[in-house]
Amino acid sequence: MEFSFDATLTQLRERGRDLGRTLVEPTVTARDRQAAWRPELFGALAEAGLTGSLLPASYGGLGLSVLETVALLEGFGEGATDAGLALAVGVHGVLCGVPVATLGTAEQQKRYLAGITSGQRLAALALSELDGGATARGSGLTAVRTQDGWLLTGTQQNVVNGPPADHFLLTAATAAGRTAFLVDRGTPGLAVLPESGAVALRTATSAELVLTECRVGPDAVLGTPGAASRELVPLLAALDRTCLMAPWLGILRVLAGRTLALAAEQPLFGGPLRRSQSVRRAVVDVQTRVELGATLLYRVAWQLGRAERAPRADAAAAKLFLVGAVREALRTATEFAGTGAGDLLERMGRDVLALAGSGGGDEVLRSVVAGALLELG
Amino acid sequence: MDFSVDEEGSRLIAELERRFAGIAARAADADAAGAVPEENWRDLAESGYLRVFHPTEIGGLGVDGVVQAMAMESLARACPSTFWSATMSSLVCSKLIHTYGDLASHRGLLDALLSGRRLACFPVVELTSGSDAGTYTTTVRRDGDGYVISGQKARITNATNADLGVVFSRLDGHEAGWCYAFVDLRQPGVRTYAMPHMGLRAMSWGGLVFDQARVDVADVVPIRLEKFAEGMAWGWLFISICAIAIAESALASSVEHARTQVAFGRPLAHMEGVQAALAQLRAEIDAARLLAYRCSWHRTEGDLVQDLVGMLKPYATELAVQATQMAVQIHGAWGLTPPHLVERLYRDAPMNVIGGFASNRLRELVAEMLGLQLTYRDFDWLSPTGLGLDTGGHPSSSVTLASLALAER
Numbered sequence: 001m002e003f004s005f006d007a008t009l010t011q012l013r014e015r016g017r018d019l020g021r022t023l024v025e026p027t028v029t030a031r032d033r034q035a036a037w038r039p040e041l042f043g044a045l046a047e048a049g050l051t052g053s054l055l056p057a058s059y060g061g062l063g064l065s066v067l068e069t070v071a072l073l074e075g076f077g078e079g080a081t082d083a084g085l086a087l088a089v090g091v092h093g094v095l096c097g098v099p100v101a102t103l104g105t106a107e108q109q110k111r112y113l114a115g116i117t118s119g120q121r122l123a124a125l126a127l128s129e130l131d132g133g134a135t136a137r138g139s140g141l142t143a144v145r146t147q148d149g150w151l152l153t154g155t156q157q158n159v160v161n162g163p164p165a166d167h168f169l170l171t172a173a174t175a176a177g178r179t180a181f182l183v184d185r186g187t188p189g190l191a192v193l194p195e196s197g198a199v200a201l202r203t204a205t206s207a208e209l210v211l212t213e214c215r216v217g218p219d220a221v222l223g224t225p226g227a228a229s230r231e232l233v234p235l236l237a238a239l240d241r242t243c244l245m246a247p248w249l250g251i252l253r254v255l256a257g258r259t260l261a262l263a264a265e266q267p268l269f270g271g272p273l274r275r276s277q278s279v280r281r282a283v284v285d286v287q288t289r290v291e292l293g294a295t296l297l298y299r300v301a302w303q304l305g306r307a308e309r310a311p312r313a314d315a316a317a318a319k320l321f322l323v324g325a326v327r328e329a330l331r332t333a334t335e336f337a338g339t340g341a342g343d344l345l346e347r348m349g350r351d352v353l354a355l356a357g358s359g360g361g362d363e364v365l366r367s368v369v370a371g372a373l374l375e376l377g
Numbered sequence: 378m379d380f381s382v383d384e385e386g387s388r389l390i391a392e393l394e395r396r397f398a399g400i401a402a403r404a405a406d407a408d409a410a411g412a413v414p415e416e417n418w419r420d421l422a423e424s425g426y427l428r429v430f431h432p433t434e435i436g437g438l439g440v441d442g443v444v445q446a447m448a449m450e451s452l453a454r455a456c457p458s459t460f461w462s463a464t465m466s467s468l469v470c471s472k473l474i475h476t477y478g479d480l481a482s483h484r485g486l487l488d489a490l491l492s493g494r495r496l497a498c499f500p501v502v503e504l505t506s507g508s509d510a511g512t513y514t515t516t517v518r519r520d521g522d523g524y525v526i527s528g529q530k531a532r533i534t535n536a537t538n539a540d541l542g543v544v545f546s547r548l549d550g551h552e553a554g555w556c557y558a559f560v561d562l563r564q565p566g567v568r569t570y571a572m573p574h575m576g577l578r579a580m581s582w583g584g585l586v587f588d589q590a591r592v593d594v595a596d597v598v599p600i601r602l603e604k605f606a607e608g609m610a611w612g613w614l615f616i617s618i619c620a621i622a623i624a625e626s627a628l629a630s631s632v633e634h635a636r637t638q639v640a641f642g643r644p645l646a647h648m649e650g651v652q653a654a655l656a657q658l659r660a661e662i663d664a665a666r667l668l669a670y671r672c673s674w675h676r677t678e679g680d681l682v683q684d685l686v687g688m689l690k691p692y693a694t695e696l697a698v699q700a701t702q703m704a705v706q707i708h709g710a711w712g713l714t715p716p717h718l719v720e721r722l723y724r725d726a727p728m729n730v731i732g733g734f735a736s737n738r739l740r741e742l743v744a745e746m747l748g749l750q751l752t753y754r755d756f757d758w759l760s761p762t763g764l765g766l767d768t769g770g771h772p773s774s775s776v777t778l779a780s781l782a783l784a785e786r
Contacts, residue, residue, distance in 0.1 A: 001443040002379040003674045009378065067378060263749060269758035280744035280751075281737060287747060288688035292664035295671055302380045317660035362653075369659050370652030373632055 003295075012068050013075035016250075019048050020079025028082040028203065029343045035202040039164060042088065046119020050076065051093035054243070055101055059113035066239075069094070070246040070301040077247025081254055081344055083351040084203030086247035087358075091160040092116065094243045095130070095236055096123035096169045100182070103223040103231055108182065112167060124165035124207070127158045130240045131360030132233040133171070133178075141172035141211060143179055149217040150174075152181065152189070155210050162207025163194040169222065170209070171233075176226030178233075181216060189214030200354035234312065237368075240359040241315035242301045245322050248355060249290075249297055252322065255329040255348065256290045259283050262336035273336060282332045289325035296321055313372035320365040323356050386444040389425075394451045396424035401455035405716045407579035408458065413538075417459050422493030426452060427467040435475060435484070436491050442677030443670045446618055450666075453622030457725045458579035460622070461732075464615045465534045466490055470497035470543045472611050477557055482595040486541065486559060498539035498562075499612070500530035500585055508738045510555075510602060515587065516547040517558050517597055524592040525566070526558055529584060534732075536583035537569045544587075545605065553599035557608075558592045566590030576724035606742065610683055612733035613690040614676065618669050620690075620697035620729040624662050627697075627704035627722050631655060634708050645707065654703050662700070665693040687743040691736035694729040701726045 023044050031038065045051065053069045055061025064072065077086050097116045100108055115121030128136035141154035152172055159168065168183045168190075183190060191210040198206065223231040263283050266273040273279050296318040303310040330352050334345050341349070356362065371377030382390075400417050407414055421427055429448045431437020440448075449468075453460040471490050474483050474497075489495035506512040515528025526546060530536075539562055548556035562569070567590045571583040632655060635646040645651050668689050675682040701723040705712035712719035730736050745751055759765035 001382060001441070001670060001674060003671045005378060260747060260749070270761065271752075271758075274744075274749045275752055275754075277737075277741070280749050281740045283747065283749060284688065284691075284740040284743045287743070288692050291685060291688055292668050292692065295667040296660075296664050298378060299380050299667055302378060313659065314663065317656070317663050320656065321660045321664050366653045366656035367649075369656035373655055373659055374636060374646040374652065376646055 009068065009071040012064070012071040013078075016050075016072040016075025016077075017079035018075075019045065019050060020076045020082070020250075022079075023048070024076075024080035024082050024085055028080065028085075029347070031082075031203045032084070032343075032347050033202075035196070035198065035205075037164065037203075037205040041085070042122070043119050045085075045089060046093075046117070050089055051119050052097070052117030054094060055097050055113055055117050059101075059109070060117040061097075061113070066242055066304040067298065067301045069243050070249075070297060073243055073246035074250040074253075074297075077250025078253050079250070080247070081251060081348075082203050083247065083251060083348070083355065084201035087201055087244065088161055088204040090240075090244040090247070091125050092119075092123045094239050095125050096167065098239055099169060099180070099222060099232055099235060102235065103180070104182075105219075107219065108222065112182065115166070121166040122161050122164055123167045123169060124159050124161035125169045125236075126156045126209070127160060127358050128156070129169070129171055129233070130236050130358065131364045132229060132237075134360050134364050135357070141170060143172035143174045143181065145174070146215070149215060150179075150181070150220065152183070152211045152214040152216060155208060157195070157208045159192075159207045159209050160204055162192055162209065163205050165192070165207075168209065171228040174226055178228040179225045180222040180228040180232045181220045182222050183211075183214070183216055183220060187214055187216060200350040200352075202350075237312065237359070238300075238304055238310055238315050241319040242297065242304055244359070245297055245319050246301075248322060248326055249294055251348065252290055252293060252326050252329055254344070255326065255333050256286050258344065259286045259329060259333045259336060262333060266336055266338065279336070282336075286325075286329045286332050289321075289328060293318075293322045293325045311372070313369045316365045316368040319359070320362060320369065323352075323362065323365075326352055326355065382443065382447075386440060386447070389438070389440065389444060390447045390451060393424055393426060393448055396420055396426075397452055397455035400452070400459055404456035404458070404579070405718075405721065407456060408721050409578075409716065411578050412581070413456075413459050413462055413579050417456070418493060421452075421459070421463050426463065427493050428491050430468045431471065431475065431487075431491065435480070435487050442673035442675070445677065446614075446670050446673040449615055449618040450622045450625070453619045454626055456579065457619055457623055457722075458577045460615075460619055461577055461728075462496070462535055462538075462580045464619075465499055465612075466497040466539070468615055469499050469608070469611045470541070473499070473543050473557055473608050474559065476608070477598040477600065478559065479595075483559070490541070495540040496535055496538060497541040497543055498533055498535035498585075499543050499545075500533045500536070501545045501609075502530065502532055504529055504531040504584065508734055510545075510605065513545070513547065515544065516549050517544075517556055517592060518549040520589070520591075523594055524558070524597050525589045526560055526587045526592055527589055529586045531584040532572060533583065533585060535581050536585050537571050537581045539581075542567075542585060544585075548597065548599055551599050553601050555600050555602055555605070557598045557600055559596035559598075560587070560590060560592055564590055574728070576721075576726065576728050578724070606683060607681060609733060610676075610681070610686045613686045613739065614669070614672055616729050616733050617665070617672075617686070617689045617693040620694040620726065621662060621666050621669060623697040623722050623726050623729070624658065624665070624693075624700035627700040627719060628655065628658050628662060630719055630722075631658075631704045631707040634711070651707060654707065658700055658703060661696050665689065665696055669693065684743055684746045687739050687746065690734070690739055691730075694726075694736055697726040697729055 052061030057063040143150045171178045193208045263274040300315040300318045433439040517526045542560040544558045568586040704719045
């Protein structure tokens with residue numbers, strides 16, 4: 001083993017941090033208040049390489065490993081402190097881009113990847129796809145084979161990037177099992193209904209999809225028909241637990257830093273809060289979970305880059321741990337801040353609730369870990 | 378960054394695990410008897426475990442920090458008592474001798490400890506003291522052409538079976554103020570006694586009384602108090618790994634029980650509540666173990682990483698206590714019935730929280746490293762606020778709630 005954070009990783013993290021700090025952070029409070037989606041901001045991030053980090057250079061991507069992408073996105077999360085926009089970037093470039101790059105035909109790759117890396121075409125995905133539909137609400141989608149393709153029907157909620165998206169990655173129940181499809185905007189029978197009034201992750205945008213006798217050709221199928229649960233879902237789950245958790249590790253570092261600063265700044269009994277032993281211990285515990293969580297996350301990111309299979313329990317455990325660490329850090333910082341929580345803590349207080357539920361909350365993650373441990377499932 | 382284990386390391390760990398099978402089989406009897414069996418010392422010496430932590434120049438195996446951590450965990454899985462006893466000597470005491478002594482005078486001591494011919498202890502705390510070194514009174518003084526040591530150390534691992542003490546002591550008349558004294562314990566000026574203890578019962582634990590015991594000039598190494606934590610950190614690391622092993626053993630036993638114990642028509646493993654506890658523990662043990670590997674790797678690379686080790690110990694050791702409590706929940710009364718493994722682990726876990734610096738004390742050290750200075754003061758901060766007073770009746774208040782109510786009318 002080798003635990004040094006080498007120069008490449010350090011540079012990538014620094015690059016992500018700079019991007020976040022200069023392009024994103026200055027406007028995050030305003031965009032959160034207004035629930036605003038700014039296409040030009042997303043475009044600037046794409047131009048800087050953020051959306052194509054895992055995608056091949058032949059399509060304009062950076063061709064980075066998962067480990068390197070995690071470093072880049074961790075930095076981005078730390079600099080930007082914008083969990084909503086980080087989710088939008090992750091859903092687009094990682095959760096939609098990587099399945100096309102790994103499961104797609106040459107034709108599909110040609111058709112979609114360049115637009116995804118450049119950010120000129122936006123890709124969308126429902127959050128319930130990350131847990132294989134475990135938390136899907138409503139009827140869900142079904143697909144029936146027709147003479148010249150497929151007929152898709154049903155609804156899907158919480159489709160991240162939905163309102164402005166050009167492409168939708170979705171799965172539908174078919175006679176042979178779940179099948180993954182790439183459906184383009186403008187396909188007759190596809191209605192995109194923007195969801196509004198979100199409490200959390202307001203800098204991302206989401207929609208409900210309503211498919212009414214939506215006809216797609218056979219070339220819309222991603223991967224093997226009927227094999228989405230085997231091919232797509234494990235891939236999405238692994239990417240969610242690594243690349244989409246990376247910005248949250250960055251945010252966790254910010255929260256830990258805030259906790260430390262508040263302990264020195266906030267007054268208590270005529271001195272700084274840090275005079276209290278309980279406060280000092282709480283600061284140490286938050287910092288400890290940063291170190292524990294970072295090592296876990298980088299280990300699972302490294303596992304995904306190997307030829308061997310990446311153990312699902314390790315990745316689920318890493319996310320389970322990190323979500324808990326973020327919740328604890330936020331609770332500590334907010335308690336220290338008292339009545340003056342400020343924009344960052346206030347926004348994070350809402351966003352963390354959405355994190356805990358995305359990709360299946362603790363319930364789903366614990367089942368995955370326990371299933372592997374007990375050889376059940 | 379690379380998380381793979383090389384073939385040589387894997388082979389060594391597999392060989393150690395094979396060697397430790399006997400130690401594991403004897404662990405319950407050792408606990409009941411309150412002593413590490415002779416066969417364990419033989420197995421430890423033959424396995425090479427005592428040489429794992431050291432470079433080849435002094436007869437060590439020269440393996441990296443991660444393999445060292447893995448070796449520790451395999452022995453701690455087999456028997457936490459044996460692990461504490463052996464690692465205190467072969468890691469902590471040997472590192473202190475190697476770091477602060479000089480090879481010309483102390484190569485013989487190291488050879489004896491690494492071969493298992495002799496065993497060492499690390500006496501620090503005293504009968505009426507805890508982690509505040511300011512309260513220690515044991516002192517090394519000049520006497521003729523050498524030194525003598527007097528005082529009493531208590532609650533010390535290997536107190537009654539060690540041949541050598543690496544004693545943390547005041548050093549009279551020296552600007553450093555403190556020293557490590559390498560004291561031969563087999564001499565008339567040294568008396569030892571055993572102390573009863575709740576867990577790690579096979580490990581020797583007790584006091585050492587020094588009454589003008591002789592120490593050679595070469596065996597007194599002056600040290601400043603600020604440097605003291607550097608040596609202690611080796612202890613924090615091995616204790617953390619002991620805790621990780623205890624937690625892992627508790628988890629493994631719980632998984633086994635959940636898979637085989639049938640209740641309400643199916644094995645306990647199908648209960649979501651049981652799964653949730655096991656999954657949470659799996660995540661937390663993974664986190665602690667990886668941080669332990671990271672600490673051990675950096676330390677062997679020459680970085681002190683005091684802050685990381687200081688964070689690891691409170692987390693890992695308190696985790697082990699929670700893990701054994703959870704294991705008792707899952708096992709039910711079996712887990713509280715000797716000689717069940719879980720019952721022994723339940724007793725073995727707490728010493729790790731307290732030994733070598735209580736976890737809350739260590740949090741204070743880490744807080745200081747993070748820039749939160751310690752400011753201990755007398756408890757006087759309530760009086761200026763008025764919150765130290767009960768309502769009504771006290772001398773400073775002539776107005777009672779009842780009279781206020783009257784006045785308002």
